Amino acid sequence: MSAARSIRGTLWASRNRNALSPTRLTPFLTIPQGNCRLNSTASILPLEVPSTTGDEHTVLTKKALRRPEYRTKDLNQVVGEEWTIKQKCLEADTKELAVDLHRIFRTGRRLRKVLKSNDYHVQTEPLDVDGGKTINVDKGDLMVGGTKIPNLWLRDNCQCSSCVHESTKQRLLDTFSIPEDISLRKFTFNEEKTLSVKWSDGHKSEYSSDFLSATVQNAARRAITRQGLTRLKLWGAEIADQPPHIFNNVDLSVRDMLRKIRKFGFVFVHDVDHPDPAATEALLKKIAFIRETHYGGFYDFTADLASADTAYTNIALEAHTDNTYFSDPAGLQAFHLLSHTDGEGGASLLVDGFKVAHELYQQDRDAYQVLSTVNVHAHASGNNGISIQPYRGFPVLEHDPSTNELLRVRWNNSDRASIELPIEDVGTWYDAARKFDALLKKKENEYWEQLQPGRVLIFDNWRVLHGRSSFTGKRRICGGYINRDDWISRYKMESVGREKVLRALASG
Numbered sequence: 001m002s003a004a005r006s007i008r009g010t011l012w013a014s015r016n017r018n019a020l021s022p023t024r025l026t027p028f029l030t031i032p033q034g035n036c037r038l039n040s041t042a043s044i045l046p047l048e049v050p051s052t053t054g055d056e057h058t059v060l061t062k063k064a065l066r067r068p069e070y071r072t073k074d075l076n077q078v079v080g081e082e083w084t085i086k087q088k089c090l091e092a093d094t095k096e097l098a099v100d101l102h103r104i105f106r107t108g109r110r111l112r113k114v115l116k117s118n119d120y121h122v123q124t125e126p127l128d129v130d131g132g133k134t135i136n137v138d139k140g141d142l143m144v145g146g147t148k149i150p151n152l153w154l155r156d157n158c159q160c161s162s163c164v165h166e167s168t169k170q171r172l173l174d175t176f177s178i179p180e181d182i183s184l185r186k187f188t189f190n191e192e193k194t195l196s197v198k199w200s201d202g203h204k205s206e207y208s209s210d211f212l213s214a215t216v217q218n219a220a221r222r223a224i225t226r227q228g229l230t231r232l233k234l235w236g237a238e239i240a241d242q243p244p245h246i247f248n249n250v251d252l253s254v255r256d257m258l259r260k261i262r263k264f265g266f267v268f269v270h271d272v273d274h275p276d277p278a279a280t281e282a283l284l285k286k287i288a289f290i291r292e293t294h295y296g297g298f299y300d301f302t303a304d305l306a307s308a309d310t311a312y313t314n315i316a317l318e319a320h321t322d323n324t325y326f327s328d329p330a331g332l333q334a335f336h337l338l339s340h341t342d343g344e345g346g347a348s349l350l351v352d353g354f355k356v357a358h359e360l361y362q363q364d365r366d367a368y369q370v371l372s373t374v375n376v377h378a379h380a381s382g383n384n385g386i387s388i389q390p391y392r393g394f395p396v397l398e399h400d401p402s403t404n405e406l407l408r409v410r411w412n413n414s415d416r417a418s419i420e421l422p423i424e425d426v427g428t429w430y431d432a433a434r435k436f437d438a439l440l441k442k443k444e445n446e447y448w449e450q451l452q453p454g455r456v457l458i459f460d461n462w463r464v465l466h467g468r469s470s471f472t473g474k475r476r477i478c479g480g481y482i483n484r485d486d487w488i489s490r491y492k493m494e495s496v497g498r499e500k501v502l503r504a505l506a507s508g
């Protein structure tokens, strides 16, 4: 039962218990010493009191109070000193209770606004793209799987070379020049069920059956091609037994490398030349261009505070995702330990944020909802002259609004700024975040690995958290960031295929 509903229930029950309602009772009885009026719902009635006539006792009830002999009496005389004091205490307690209940009720109402009822969840088993649909034209309307396809949409998504630029794939057609009452004038289906149409505006279009079938898929299926979704392999510490890896030889398959990252959230690339960082940079550029940030582009760093960030120190860093202070955190991040001399430590920590989110979802749905709906701000303010913050707050667990599937984990306790809740309610976020933090720090979820020269770690910064133990000595790491959109684009080209990706644009 929601907090608010249980509160309302309590208030209703107390008003309707056989306690006297304050308004009916107050005019009759006042208690001297500070004029404490019997105005609480927690009344001391019914109460046995000495009768005003004879020596038997009277049970003082609501009804009895209406009798003339009680009309002007002081409560003291009617119920005696002890009960008068009890009444005063009851009144004070009741007042306090009413204030608390009202505050809890208000909080419940406020939080219900924040915690939308979406069923946010972690996608682990993508649906198979469903097969062909029945495609026919009925009374001049194109029907796909029984759904009528709007003529304006179909005309707007004509793929011919006068409507779409052949090389840029951009729309050339002026959508709003299409007559609003556009209709099919003539149509035919060929043996592959490709639909050929002559429109009422004289234009001719062709639509493949795959293109038409895709128009009626549900959101989860449409996301598969758009997001380049695959079956995710969620992991914990056991991944140490067989971490995903690939060898950097002449026929390194970018497709295989990206497939492992998409499935596991990270990959180790063996046999990368070092200590010269050039080979590492070249490896990353096989995926996409390296992202420039205020740390530079391709990075090669040690614990010298060259940039005012704790990464450029030798202290331990707990599991986090990078760039929570950017509106668009980097998609991939890479670390290649080039050397570590005169010291020890600096082990790397990886945690599968999607696996931990899924555990939270299973253990505490409310906490999962809080981390999925309460926006949090972040900042990077170490370097002189900058304080970088995203244009808006983002939740720790961010979901695809069309499918409610987990898209991104944003977690960096060091860089966190404000929590987008009224200050009196921030405890709700801390309670949920504490549960997530505890799961992140569960030994079963921590994969500790010592980076080695020659072996490059590349991971999905939207899913996998990373950290390190403290270290001594001189430790040099190089690597780079790659944008999410750029690596997912490359992944889709390699694993889905350009033709299928382009065909899904209109309805994916």
Ligand SMILES: C[N+](C)(C)CCCC[C@H](N)C(=O)O
Pocket (backbone or CB within 6 Å): 295, 299, 301, 309, 310, 311, 320, 321, 322, 323, 324, 412, 415
């Ligand atoms: C550029 N390089 C990777 C060396 C350091 C970046 C610092 C990242 C920052 N602590 C964050 O959590 O986003």
Ligand SMILES: O=C(O)CCC(=O)C(=O)O
Pocket (backbone or CB within 6 Å): 311, 317, 322, 335, 346, 347, 348, 466, 467, 468, 477
């Ligand atoms: O030094 C490391 O191993 C990791 C540094 C880090 O967490 C970062 O650069 O974001």
